[in-house]
Amino acid sequence: MTTSTSARTRLTPEQRRAQLLDLGLELLGTRSLEELSIDVLAEEAGISRGLMYHYFGSKLGFYEAVVQHAADDLFDRTAPPPDGEPLERLLACLTAYVDYVIDNTVGYRSLVRAASGGNDAVRAIYERTFTAMGERFFSVDSGTIELQPTPATRLVIRAWQAMVEDLVLAWCDDPAGLTRDDLLRVVTGSLPALLATLP
Amino acid sequence: MTTSTSARTRLTPEQRRAQLLDLGLELLGTRSLEELSIDVLAEEAGISRGLMYHYFGSKLGFYEAVVQHAADDLFDRTAPPPDGEPLERLLACLTAYVDYVIDNTVGYRSLVRAASGGNDAVRAIYERTFTAMGERFFSVDSGTIELQPTPATRLVIRAWQAMVEDLVLAWCDDPAGLTRDDLLRVVTGSLPALLATLP
Numbered sequence: 370m371t372t373s374t375s376a377r378t379r380l381t382p383e384q385r386r387a388q389l390l391d392l393g394l395e396l397l398g399t400r401s402l403e404e405l406s407i408d409v410l411a412e413e414a415g416i417s418r419g420l421m422y423h424y425f426g427s428k429l430g431f432y433e434a435v436v437q438h439a440a441d442d443l444f445d446r447t448a449p450p451p452d453g454e455p456l457e458r459l460l461a462c463l464t465a466y467v468d469y470v471i472d473n474t475v476g477y478r479s480l481v482r483a484a485s486g487g488n489d490a491v492r493a494i495y496e497r498t499f500t501a502m503g504e505r506f507f508s509v510d511s512g513t514i515e516l517q518p519t520p521a522t523r524l525v526i527r528a529w530q531a532m533v534e535d536l537v538l539a540w541c542d543d544p545a546g547l548t549r550d551d552l553l554r555v556v557t558g559s560l561p562a563l564l565a566t567l568p
Numbered sequence: 569m570t571t572s573t574s575a576r577t578r579l580t581p582e583q584r585r586a587q588l589l590d591l592g593l594e595l596l597g598t599r600s601l602e603e604l605s606i607d608v609l610a611e612e613a614g615i616s617r618g619l620m621y622h623y624f625g626s627k628l629g630f631y632e633a634v635v636q637h638a639a640d641d642l643f644d645r646t647a648p649p650p651d652g653e654p655l656e657r658l659l660a661c662l663t664a665y666v667d668y669v670i671d672n673t674v675g676y677r678s679l680v681r682a683a684s685g686g687n688d689a690v691r692a693i694y695e696r697t698f699t700a701m702g703e704r705f706f707s708v709d710s711g712t713i714e715l716q717p718t719p720a721t722r723l724v725i726r727a728w729q730a731m732v733e734d735l736v737l738a739w740c741d742d743p744a745g746l747t748r749d750d751l752l753r754v755v756t757g758s759l760p761a762l763l764a765t766l767p
Binding site: 540547562 | 718723726727733738762
């Protein structure tokens with residue numbers, strides 16, 4: 370107890386805020402966004418609600434900070450590996466994505482739902498991340514398969530992302546006889562298959 | 569004016585209600601669900617708000633009736649033609665779907681958004697229609713391509729539907745250099761391409 374208190378007092382406000390965001394992210398593994406209130410996090414972190422408002426300004430500020438942190442985390446975790454064949458790198462990205470959704474199904478589903486529904490702040494964060502993940506296909510450095518950045522390719526990539534999201538979330542509810550490897554084969558193989566339908 | 573009034577008085581309440589739902593549907597071509605209130609419809613139909621409540625019971629009753637009517641309309645319009653080769657029938661279905669979304673972009677987008685967001689009644693109607701449209705692939709009578717109704721095929725069909733929905737709505741915003749025919753080639757060709765990725 371003494372150790373933990375002294376460790377806590379040594380953190381800067383930025384570090385403490387980051388620590389609280391990590392805790393919020395962890396809670397999102399098994400809770401929806403709606404269930405993740407300032408009260409819940411204050412209780413889990415063992416600090417007062419007043420201090421939570423000190424760190425996040427308002428309920429909305431807290432909510433947005435957690436969503437942004439979750440989106441950054443997803444983006445980082447699905448970064449393509451620096452080396453390897455294009456399709457291997459694509460598979461590595463998609464494996465990281467699938468595992469992220471498996472590990473954070475409840476929170477991820479609630480994020481998607483909030484973004485599709487009327488929450489403008491969540492939608493903006495979601496759209497930025499979704500677009501940034503799609504843009505990885507158009508840069509040499511990003512690895513995976515490299516595509517020509519035409520408007521039509523962008524349109525198809527976006528729709529493919531929507532499909533993968535729906536497929537992986539539905540698979541988490543009911544695997545329908547598909548193993549994780551089968552699922553990975555479908556999501557990885559579907560991208561070149563879909564691009565081949567373009568004129 | 570006299571003609572219109574006498575024609576109106578000859579309608580049964582069921583006919584009048586159906587007429588109001590048709591008008592609601594028509595308005596959804598250019599308005600979102602949120603913009604379509606009992607007041608707007610009462611004004612467009614030239615009847616009192618009191619009479620609207622008589623026909624629909626409540627604001628929610630009205631809202632749900634219009635959404636159900638829109639969903640039934642979409643389902644009917646995308647029915648496969650009775651004859652033809654499987655891929656031709658699939659193309660006919662998808663052409664009807666694409667044209668429906670083109671003609672009703674604003675209302676359709678708001679329906680999808682309301683269903684993905686927190687509106688349970690809209691979500692239930694949307695999900696039933698979405699599932700029924702997907703189930704057409706598993707019946708001999710429904711035409712189009714006929715598939716084995718395995719859980720894995722159902723999972724992929726569902727994800728493909730989500731992709732087509734996203735793709736067509738995004739194309740309505742920005743065609744990205746693709747003609748309507750190009751778009752139809754992508755949505756039609758993507759289904760067999762996607763199914764081929766299953767183990």
